[in-house]
Amino acid sequence: MKICMIGTGYVGLVSGTCFADLGNKVFCVDKDKIKINKLKNIISPIYEPGLDDLIRNNVRAKRLNFTNDLEKAVKESQIIFICVGTPTKKGSNMVDLSQVFNVAKSISKYIKNYKIIVNKSTVPVSTGDQIEKIILKKVKRSLFDVISNPEFLREGDAIRDFKYPDRIVIGSDNKKVFKKMQLLYEPLIKKGAKFFSTSRKGAELVKYASNAFLATKITFINEIANLCENTGINVEDISVGxxxxxxxxxxxxxxxxxxxxxxxxxxxxxxxSIADKFKTNLSIVKSVIKSNQNRKVLLTKRIAKIMNNKIKNKKITILGVTFKANTDDMRESSSLVLIPYLLKRGGVVKYHDPSGFKKEFKKNKNLKFERILSKACLGADLIIINTEWDEFKSIDFKKVVKKENFKIYDMRNLYNPEEMRKKKIKYFSIGR
Ligand SMILES: NC(=O)c1ccc[n+]([C@@H]2O[C@H](COP(=O)([O-])OP(=O)(O)OC[C@H]3O[C@@H](n4cnc5c(N)ncnc54)[C@H](O)[C@@H]3O)[C@@H](O)[C@H]2O)c1
Structure with a gap:
């Protein structure tokens, strides 16, 4: 099939490349010319394990094309995926849908024969109706269908998640469309993915409900970890139990x-914000948001306690600053709170991240990026393990720090406290 992905970010680039790998002809479009130029030279603008090779293979096989030419991509494609960002509006819980609506407006100029417009961006309930209205201003009703196909891939495991999804959710109010989408996803369905069809609004809500539930699980165990710290119980036993x-x-x-x-x-x-619009109180999700915000403060207080409230002039090394391992994504990472906190209290901070230097910290004085892990740890008073990259899992701390009395705060529980005790390392972790 001929497909067009509009928005070549984490979702559009990975899913576009994977669709090409399944044998489709794919146009990946982005308004960002630098991004497209990089991709034309087979340089991935994002860090995602395995993605560079997959891009290279599919460009060489002439199945994958990168372009800024929206008109050509839309005209040549049967299925058009919208994969642009849907950030939060500043100062509110509302979703900023301007990128999605701009795409709807732009593509409506070029639809001359039947197209399926698939919204892959995460959007509030009834956004599909709004996209439809925008396109109807320029295009006859019979020439298009707008459907929802939320994406569930996780950064860091995105290729695997795309190729072996638990489920493929398609939301449409026109049943004919399900068959075409089933055909597109046939190779994944054959490998065991569940094909689940629902209404367009239903699919839009499945995505939000899934993410809110996963966030609830994380927040729940984080609060249980707080209780474990106060009761001398190991939170990992609770997780397993x-x-x-x-x-x-x-x-x-x-x-x-x-x-x-x-x-x-x-x-x-x-x-x-969706629930507010439909006059529904989602008190659990509200508590989750609050608890997660409190956690950022709580963990900085824990650091102060570990350091006996003496952070000034202490050498502190952060291992991993992205929001999790195997990605370069800094959006809403807890390090964006943690590092300014340490700097404000006079800490001399170094960070090391396998995905490289971060422009977010460009202006911070007393903060240094260290490309080599052992150099980052040398002479540290405190090492904070913030993400769980494989290279952080078996560090010989005494060998790299080369100093007495350093401390480790392992926020990912990568090491065994008993072994650390045996090595006489002052080791602190989460919920144990
Ligand atoms: N990142 C994830 O792990 C993930 C997972 C599942 C779902 N999602 C959802 O998918 C959507 C996209 O997320 P993302 O992380 O890929 O975003 P992103 O910010 O990485 O990428 C969005 C891309 O869209 C491009 N763009 C914006 N307007 C455009 C336009 N008019 N024409 C062409 N290109 C345009 C931007 O330049 C950017 O490259 C969001 O709604 C997000 O919530 C993200």
Missing amino acids: MGSDARIGGRFLRAGPAYGGSCFPKDTKGLI
Whole structure:
């Protein structure tokens, strides 16, 4: 099939490349010329394991094209995916849909024969109706259908998640469209993905409800970790004990820092704004948002306690600053609260991240990016493990720090406290 992805970010680029890998001809369009130029030279603008090779193979096979030419891409494609950002509006919980509506307006100029417009961006209930209205201003009703196909991939595991999804959700009020979408996803359905069809509004809500539920699971275990710290219980035992129950499940039940990233913070807020619009009180989701915000403060207080309130002039190393491992995405990362806190209290901070230097910290004085992990740890008074990249899992701390009495705050519980005790390292972790 001929497909067009509008928006070549984490979702559009990964799913476009994977659709090409399944044998489709794919146009990836973005308004960002620098991004498209990089991609034309087979340089991925994002860090995602395995993506560079997949892009290269599919460009060489002439199935994957990168372009700024929206007109050509729309005219040549049967299915058009909208994959642009849907951030939170500043100072509110509302979703900023301007990118989605701009795309709807732009593509309406070029629709001359039947197209399926698929919204893959995460959007509030009834956004599909609004997209339809915009397109109807220029295009006859018989020439298009607007459907919802929310994306569930996780950054860092995006290719695997796309190729082996648990479910493919298609929301449409026109049943004929389901068959075409089923055909597109046939290779994944054959491998075991559940094809689930519902109304357009239903699919829009499935995405928000899923993300809010996962955020709730994380927040729940984080609060249980607080209780464990006050009762001398190991939170990991609770995770295993709870997670072994098939009704609960063990995933997203590992205690750590506040959740961040481009989805959970904005989608929990987005869900609240949808519920407000439909006069419904989602008190659980509201509590989750509050608890997660409190957690950022709570963990900084914990650091102050670990350092006996002496942060000034202390050498502090942060391992990992993105919101999680295997991505370069800094959106809503807890390090954006943690690092300014340490700097404000006079800490001398270094950070190391396998995905490289971060422009978000460009202006911070007393903060240094260190490309080499051992150099980042050398001479540290405190090492904070903030994300769980594989290279952080077996560090010989005494060898790299080369100093007595340093401390480790492991926010991802990567190390065994007993072994750290044996090595006489002052080690602190989460909920144990
Ligand atoms: N990042 C994730 O892990 C993830 C997972 C599932 C769903 N989603 C949802 O998917 C959507 C996209 O997320 P993302 O993380 O890929 O966003 P992103 O910010 O990484 O990418 C969006 C891209 O759209 C481009 N764009 C914006 N307006 C455009 C226009 N008019 N024409 C062409 N290109 C345009 C931007 O330049 C950017 O490259 C969001 O709604 C998000 O909530 C994201």
